[in-house]
Amino acid sequence: MNLPIIQPYLFFNGRCEEAINFYQTALDAKVDMVMKFSDSPEPPPPGMIPEGWEDKVMHASFTFEGNIVMASDGCEAQGGYAGFSLSLSVASAEEAKRYFDALSEGGEVTMPLGETFWSPIFGMLKDKFGVAWMVGVHVEPPAGC
Missing domain, CATH: 3.30.720.100 (Signal recognition particle alu RNA binding heterodimer, srp9/1)
Known part of the structure; x- marks a missing residue:
């Protein structure tokens, strides 16, 4: 490592x-x-x-x-997540949709999956535990960037 x-x-x-x-x-x-x-x-x-x-x-x-x-579980019966997201970059739109749908079950979609200028498909959600996720297809930057 x-x-x-x-x-x-x-x-x-x-x-x-x-x-x-x-x-x-x-x-x-x-x-x-x-x-x-x-x-x-x-x-x-x-x-x-x-x-x-x-x-x-x-x-x-x-x-x-x-x-x-x-x-x-931590050491206290309270808490929450603020100020960060876990970013999940995958190879295909099918994978992105599969993970997005699974993670959003029981949670809250904050940005539906859709095309962006940086990814053919990208979306954001909070899962049922309050963990924020960004899910999208990884695109290699053009040479020289």
Whole structure:
């Protein structure tokens, strides 16, 4: 692995297992590992996690087409996503539509799939967990750009 790398780490505020199952279906993601708070070799400090979260996900990772995404329920029962989107670039319009439709199930389309000046098909959505996605076909820039 060449360093440095940037990997998304998503916090699902108590819904991590549900999210992982969703991404397994929507993206054909493969789960690499899941560790619950109760599996930790050291207990969390008192008051660090909400009462009853022992069986929530402390750390997980899944892989989609060689991309690693890390996830957790986090340490609090609140949260949200703001100020970023995960950008999914694919090779064809058919792939873009398939992933867009799967990710938007139960979520909110913020920009329907359509042609743009930078991509033959591009759209934006928030999935049912509030994670923002931009889905489009990757186009190589012209030589010299």
